[in-house]
Amino acid sequence: MAAFTDAQTDAINAQGGSVLVSAAAGSGKTTVLIERIIRMITRRENPIDVDRLLIVTFTRAAASEMKERLAKAINSLLENDPYNSLLLRQRQLMYNTSICTIDSFCGSVVREYFHILGVQKDFRLADENEIKVIGSEALESVLEDFYRENTPDFTALVDAFANKNGDDNLRAAVLKISDFLATQPFGDKWLDDMLLKYSPEIPVEQSLFGKILIKYARSMVDHSLLITINSIKLLDGDEKLRDANLPLLLDDKAYFEKLSERFEDGSWDEIKRFAETFVKGRLKTPKGYKDDPIKISIANSRDDVKKSVESICNIFMWSSEEIKNEIGYLSKTVAELFEVVKAYLSKFSEMKYAKNILSFSDVELLTV
Incomplete structure (x- = not known):
């Protein structure tokens, strides 16, 4: 058994909550994680089968190395106790253990529950350039619809963002907000909560x-x-x-x-x-x-x-009254901006699903 420092031992044995380990490269984080897993699957009381663990890494190479090192650790224990039924079971279950990247894990979840999520099981992940092209087409289509309707709120929104390059600032704002929402598990709720912050009723x-x-x-x-x-x-x-x-x-x-x-x-x-x-x-x-x-x-x-x-x-x-009046005006502009963002995201998703493709962020959000 490797000799561990006090800090490493704490990381190995910590139970009952989240554990954050911060250490430099080459300091033994993977070794500590392997030991933590080994102790969880071999403890006398309530051992956990190894295929019940989800072990996520950043790269496929790291996932492969982790699986190899975990299998090696189990085999090493079996050398000293070859008839240990618990260890033999864990070695057999290693074939079904989820040691993978976050993208791989999310992809497997979405493919398993595709019928609930409204996507095809055989979807493919699109590359970044393909996603940009589809996003550009979706934004163009949505803005055409808004320009055609030409409501007072949309006219005010365009005026608020207009410059010598036309509506470039508006387009950039829609894309920037949409990119941010791709990192949020509940994008619509984030938009609704943000809009509430523009209430003139708040002191x-x-x-x-x-x-x-x-x-x-x-x-x-x-x-x-x-x-x-x-x-x-x-x-x-x-x-x-x-x-x-x-x-x-x-x-x-x-x-x-x-x-x-x-x-x-x-x-x-x-x-x-x-x-x-x-x-x-x-x-x-x-x-x-x-x-x-x-x-x-x-x-x-x-x-x-x-x-x-x-x-x-x-x-x-400005006095509070002047600011409240300004916030009240801005709330209408922001509300219309969010409507454009929602319409864009809906059109974007529609066009991606029509081509049976998803982006990495789509897969992560669908997993959530």
Whole structure:
């Protein structure tokens, strides 16, 4: 038996939940996995038959190596105990063990349940170029239908994305969202959930967009507070500079501390109103201090602070009412965009199924 480290032993014996093993190449991950499997199929209480395990690798070569090493490990145990019925059974079951790539596993599931999924059992996997051609034809067909209907919502959508190249941006957006949905197990639900985030009924500070903006503003406040505190500390080294500039810097410090508190419990409009109360003021330069390094340092820091405050005020430039009106307008545009995406995906699937082909992402989603 190989000697294992404490960490490897923990990975081998861990039960009752998921186990994540992160280790460098060549550190023995496969050996640890083989040992974990061996102990699961040979334990005295509730041993698991090896063909009840699903062992997934990234490549066919890795799957082949894994199967070979597992068979070798079982045969090695049989050399010392040739009449062990449990080991003999596991060696026999090795022929049915699922050691494969994720693509192979998903393909086998889809072919087994093709009658439920509405596909032909003899489907083939299309290559990337073929999928792109079909996708392009599907998008062209769908957009033609929308242009023909020419509803006000679609016209507004086209206008929102239009540029000198026509509707190229709209086409790119549809394809980008569709590619993303290929990674989601329940694409329609993701679209529906995302559309709910455009509800003008949600307080701005609690909305997806508000939270992102507040988080960004908070990072600038934290940075500004930090360099303000550092400037105050620098003043301790010079009495004249301290007497001349400490009150202004203490006001800055209080401003950022109170603004940070507003982020925690204030409404969007309360944050906006307070952000606009910053007093720019000017640092004072005592006689003979024009080129003083401490004076130059705190002056540069305060210029940085004032730029941050300008950026923060720009973030909170609009009132909550103005933002809600904008979100309400955007929700109609996004809803129409999602309708185009759904129509495209439906047409795309229809054209692929007509040719009896699937993409890798199709197979994975059908497995789910």
